[in-house]
Amino acid sequence: MGGNGRWGGVGEKFVGADAKGGAKWRKKMQEEYDKDPEFRAAVDAVTLFTQGNYDIVRAMAVQEITGELPASFKDSALPKWRDKGMFGNPMGKYRDYFDGQRFADNKDAKATWREGAQALNNAIRTAPSFGASIYRGIYGRANMDKLLAMKPGSTFDAIGPTSFTSSEQIAMDFSLRRSRGQGGGKGLASGVQSAVVEVLPGARGVPVGALSPWRQQEVLSAGRFRIKEVVKKDQWTPVRIIVEQVATFRNTKK
Numbered sequence: 001m002g003g004n005g006r007w008g009g010v011g012e013k014f015v016g017a018d019a020k021g022g023a024k025w026r027k028k029m030q031e032e033y034d035k036d037p038e039f040r041a042a043v044d045a046v047t048l049f050t051q052g053n054y055d056i057v058r059a060m061a062v063q064e065i066t067g068e069l070p071a072s073f074k075d076s077a078l079p080k081w082r083d084k085g086m087f088g089n090p091m092g093k094y095r096d097y098f099d100g101q102r103f104a105d106n107k108d109a110k111a112t113w114r115e116g117a118q119a120l121n122n123a124i125r126t127a128p129s130f131g132a133s134i135y136r137g138i139y140g141r142a143n144m145d146k147l148l149a150m151k152p153g154s155t156f157d158a159i160g161p162t163s164f165t166s167s168e169q170i171a172m173d174f175s176l177r178r179s180r181g182q183g184g185g186k187g188l189a190s191g192v193q194s195a196v197v198e199v200l201p202g203a204r205g206v207p208v209g210a211l212s213p214w215r216q217q218e219v220l221s222a223g224r225f226r227i228k229e230v231v232k233k234d235q236w237t238p239v240r241i242i243v244e245q246v247a248t249f250r251n252t253k254k
Contacts (some may be wrong), residue, residue: 010038011118011127014206018166021216022210023042027099033098036137037111041213042123043098044086045116046108046220049161051103052057052211060117061222062159064251082114097211118160118251124222125248127204134203135162137238138196143194147241149252154227159249161220164205170216171196195239203245215234223248 003063013032016025032039049057060082069078088094092233094103102109109116136146150156173179175194188229205221212218224247231240 004241008034008203010124011123011125011206012041012057013039013202014042014123014127014208016207017210018207019212019215020207021079025210027110030077030098037093037115038119040098040100041109041111041115042119044101044103044111046087046111046211047094047097047101047103047114048088049120049220050208050218051088051213052067052092054161054163055132058119058162060113061121064117064121064253065159065249067253077252080143081111085109086111086113092187095213104250112153114253118193118253119224119250121251122218123206124220127206128204129204130166130219131201132166133168133201133222134166134199134205135168135171136162136164136197136199137171137194137196139175139177139192144193144195144239147197148193148230148239152227152229155246156227157224158222160222162222164199164219164221165217166207166219167217168196168198172238193235193239195241197241197243200228200242200244204248213248221245234248 013029029039045057056078059070061077063069063082087108088103088106090106096102096104111119138144170179175196199221203221204223205219208218208220209216223245225243226246227241227243229242233241242244
């Protein structure tokens with residue numbers, strides 16, 4: 001989508017970074033974490049993303065692509081953070097996944113927010129294509145209204161790292177608010193619509209289960225998506241929205 005990337009190819013280093021075999025992947029990649037500043041920046045950004053700072057990491061990543069922070073953050077402290085080391089919430093508890101990470105000790109990362117956001121954007125853009133579908137569960141009137149207003153052939157953008165999962169069942173549970181951490185997993189109120197977005201094989205994204213305390217088979221992806229099919233069954237079954245990824249985004253800020 002135009003622009004320049006400071007680095008390239010880091011996405012390939014995340015192959016195998018899912019929860020199954022995560023310890024083996026981390027051990028294998030420790031040397032890369034020590035010597036490759038781009039990989040370290042991407043890992044640190046993902047580590048913050050998966051442990052509760054997803055809104056901030058995503059906002060910073062959006063800024064590196066569009067040139068601006070999302071509107072909801074423009075009057076916050078974030079505009080001053082771009083060239084500061086990434087840090088976690090001082091009230092939060094963090095797990096470090098590599099020797100040399102600093103979040104568990106409440107210290108700033110070696111990489112800045114700019115470097116972390118750019119590296120994560122590049123990791124998604126340069127990742128190998130997935131050979132299987134990935135999924136995202138969605139609910140809420142505003143989200144559903146936007147999705148259902150689109151028809152096959154319509155496109156929408158997910159700018160900045162966005163959570164998907166390689167598990168259809170996990171996405172289904174999330175869409176119905178049955179996942180752990182979603183209000184006790186009690187489920188949606190009767191009559192509330194929800195959807196499962198299925199991204200067809202071929203999309204680019206990075207598996208991050210090896211850098212997450214949650215068993216969500218999480219994949220971070222982003223880009224432009226085209227709707228292929230909308231499948232509605234009944235009022236109790238989430239709408240299935242089948243899409244394909246048609247583009248990814250480059251960093252445009254320096």
